Amino acid sequence: MSMPGARFGALLVKESIQIVRDPSSILIALVLPLILLFLFGYGVSLDANVVRIGLVVEQAEGPAEDLAAAFQASRYFEVEVASDIRALEDDLVAGNIRGIVVIPATFDRDFGSADGQAAFQVIADGSEPNTANFVQNYASGVWNTWLAQQTANGEGQAPVIALAPRFWFNPELASRYFLVPGSMAIVMTLIGTLLTALVVAREWERGTMEAMMATPVGILELLLGKLIPYFVLALGSMALCTVLAVTLFGVPMRGSVPALLAISMAFLLPALGQGLLISAATKNQFVASQAALLSGFLPAFLLSGFIFEIDSMPTVIQWITVIVPARYLIASLQTVFLAGDIWALFLPNIGAMLLIGLVFFVLAARSTKKRLD
Amino acid sequence: MAGRLRALIRKELLAALRDPRSRMMLIMPPLLQLLVFSYAATLEVTNVSIGVLNRDAGRWGVEFVERLEGSPTFTEIVALQGIPQIQTAIDLRQVIAVLQIGPDFSRNIEAGQTATAQVILDGRRSNAAQIVQGYLTVIAEQIGATVDAEHGVQPLAVGPIDRNWFNPNLEYTWFTVPSLIGMITLLASLTITGLSVARERELGTFDQLMVSPLRVHEILIGKTIPPLLVGLFQATIFVLAAVFIFAIPLRGSLLLLYGSLLVYQAAVIGVGLFVSALSQTQQQAFLGSFLFAVPAILLSGFASPVENMPNWLQIVSLADPLRYFLVIVKGIFLKAMSVEQVWQNTWPLAVIAVVTLGSAALLFTKRLE
Structure with missing residues (x-):
């Protein structure tokens, strides 16, 4: 079975070269994360201000x-x-x-x-x-x-009840501490869903996807070959963000690196699956870009609990958030950075992400196969 | 020349609207976005869970818990039995805060001393937690007033009387819906413009356009008009939805709104054309526009006020068309802004439009040579 192994290796090399060659991938994987991190680290602040x-x-x-x-x-x-x-x-x-x-x-x-x-x-x-x-x-x-x-001065009275508040995990009340980990979820969504959807949709548009399918390369191999480079790219981007968050923005890292890795990897399954599904379902770059924006980026930004509390949303919208993978990532990321390794919280979230990922992949595989018939 | 231009605009409109899926993408998603995100994007805190560890046997501890139960902020009150449970409840995000009432709470109140209650809050969500703390403070003050009344203590003064102008009940949708009109038109106009040029470039038809008798400015106008019309159409749907679905008051002049919308769109389309002049492929054009749109949204004052940003970022945000349009659209809807005040936020948009459209024209001409 060395032949398929070598073939797969060659496929991976080809896909990776394509990524490195296209400046727009680098833009999304390196430049945009930096910009986002800076904006959330310095620009967007929900703190008490003058x-x-x-x-x-x-x-x-x-x-x-x-x-x-x-x-x-x-x-x-x-x-x-x-x-x-x-x-x-x-x-x-x-x-x-x-x-x-x-x-x-x-x-x-x-x-x-x-x-x-x-x-x-x-x-x-x-x-x-x-x-x-x-x-x-x-x-x-x-x-x-x-x-x-x-x-x-002797004119009034002391309060009847005094509240003594204590803010765990973030006593300085710096919104940066939860916005910066949250913005990493946006970065991962961009690479996993948006970029993947665009790239694969382009292949469909140009017909190179069908051309590849006509070769002895199996469908699974083909999709894995496409996805693994983006998986690696997203993890690399995540690592870069983590280093910057800790060194530059002073975000504490109270959990462990293996926990962070496990959470991030679990998230990439639904993110990549969604990208794949969008491209297979639309097979058109313009429609794929709009669909990825609408179903990937905006929900990760607005429906994930990143800035806006999920509990405070109307019930119908709370149901929608259940299938937004970023929701589970953000809860876990904020915890791993600010609170520590709380596996009782990570495991259900990881489970939810894997489940959503599985559904996306099954749907994506279906709409890919349909095209082959 | 007019006939030539008309033919070009006709062709561009056809290109943008011919494909039924693209057509759907221009209308349905923006509407869905408006409906879903208007209700989701709220910094209000309601329906959260709070834990209570009440070790007070007296009536005031019970009173506090009862008032929590009566508040719309807290839908679930979790009775905790001991300190270890506090840790679990907060760690696992089952509750956003825990109110801990000590055994001497009622005794202190009856003795006329200040009674202290501990509040532990989840700093992972420090913004929402601070708002929860604010609610708890109000409840504590209300109980204090009841106690004072029973003890026959006269309040010293009424103190602050709060009033909110332009939005008396602080309805969050009154803020989000007008803001979303600006945000969604930004995303739509940018991507339509960027992709239309890049698609032609990918297919090679853009070069054909460039060698046709059409002049650069005509091509530019031809590429500007269709997204402008699509944007106006979308904005009209949004304004109707804002007024008739969300019942947001439109207090200012509709004419002013459309006038400034046109200038805003020209600025945004200029950016889209500029980006697409730099890109070789649709993918680059899309990602390039995106690279502009994300900071534009974050620096616009939507997620957090511009005046809270560090000075250097405030200077950067001066180039952000959305920053000005948000002031205009909220101003016209809620504050009945005057012509002068709208103009103060429109001329910077005009400057941005001239700069971006001008540079795009320059880049296209260069390519021609």
């Missing part, structure tokens, strides 16, 4: 002036002061500021009076709901701290 707001103090004296000073001193706000809200409305529409705090003229009189009616307005830009939430939480934080200081 928010620019406007502050209107209708009468700057006494407690009102004091509270205004607390807002200006807060490290969460960059404050633009005005005496009339109309001066700030245009800025809010243009997005130059994300909120307006209005301390009314009555605040001064009401604060400290027996009926406890002292109030002020926090207006947030609702067109950015996430930032709006931050504005209100920060404002309420500034208020509570300020109120506690008044208490220390």
Whole structure:
């Protein structure tokens, strides 16, 4: 059986040379991962940040002036002061500021009076709901701290219940720590699904796939010969991303390399299977590119729990996420980097990925064979 | 010359729309994307599971748990029996947080002292975990107010009254749907443009086009108009879906929206033509456009606000057409943006369009020589 072995070897060499020769493969396997990693490491941040707001103090004296000073001193706000809200409305529409705090003229009189009616307005830009939430939480934080200081001055009361939060795995609350491992799932999807779908669809379009099938090379050999180089390419890209994540972005690596390898390899089965299925089903580069984008890249980005919580999605969409392989990869990657080797979590995820992969491969083999008849 | 151009545009439109599968790909996926992703892309946190380890025998511990049960944020409250169970529940992502109430919780409250409850949160999902913490704080404050009322303690002040302009209930779809209009048109216009030139190049028909009596600018216009029309058609479907399916208010001028959409599309198609002028094959054109689209989406302010990025990335994002269009489309939908404010975000798009279309023309001319 040395002949098929040598033949297969030759096939692998041919496919690998084709990859190396085409600059666009290198673009996807090396340049795009770097860009993605940089953008998620530096650009996209869901962390608490400084928010620019406007502050209107209708009468700057006494407690009102004091509270205004607390807002200006807060490290969460960059404050633009005005005496009339109309001066700030245009800025809010243009997005130059994300909120307006209005301390009314009555605040001064009401604060400290027996009926406890002292109030002020926090207006947030609702067109950015996430930032709006931050504005209100920060404002309420500034208020509570300020109120506690008044208490220390002998005017108020201590809180009834205090919460002592502890964030496991990521006490600094750096969103980078989960975004960078998550972006690796995107990279693997791009190489496994998008690139494979395009390359194999091109072969169908040009008819070289049928030409290869007419040779003594078996269908299994043919597909493996196509897929193994991309498998290796994706793992190489993963290794590069891991090194950069740990050295450049300081993402902790609390799990083991074998665990990381096992998870990544398990993911490549559904990813490559999906690429193969798309190419066999479409046999056209344009349609394959759109299908890969729609069923591979976008779900990995939006339906995987990468940025958006799966639990918070409507039930129907939660069902769809069950067949998104990236979902299982991302949960495992975040754990292997931040928490450690928790096999009780890895094994079900690996099992799910292998199962989806199997389904994709069976479907892909079917639509390939159909063409042969 | 007009007749020549018309014939070319006709040919390009036919090429883009003749194949029924390609035609389907232009209409169905964008619609599906809008429907699925509008509901999926939410940073809201609802329906999560929380673990509770209540070692307090008094009424306030029970009160806290009951209030959690009444909250729409938490669908499942997992009663934990001991510390080791906390570890498992968090490790395996069964719960996003664990509330731990100590044995002296109610006693402290009744004694008028501050009672402390521990909250352990999953930092692997630190964004959602922080939001959960915010919800828990609100519940703690509400219980505090009840306790104060019972003890006859007058609150010192009302404090902040929150109001959200443009989107009073902070509906997340009001943010995602307009944003997705910009994102999906970007992806569609880029790939249609990029692939149409590259396909002709692969087949060799592009060279025939170049040696025909058509001038470079005519070829460029011929390649620009079809994706522009397809994009306008898609955007129209999206605007209708936004208003009639998602019930998002369209407060500004529709005319302004379409005007700026045209300039935005010209900028994006310019990028597509530029990329395809550089590529030899469809694959390269597609991957090249993709290499542009991904950073364009990430730097646009959709996933996180532009002002949160480091300065050098904010400068890079100045070249991102989507960044301006997101401001415009959300501004017109929700904020009834004025002509001036729309213009401030449209002229940079016009500059990008001139630069990208110009460079594409230059590259094509060079190829001709």
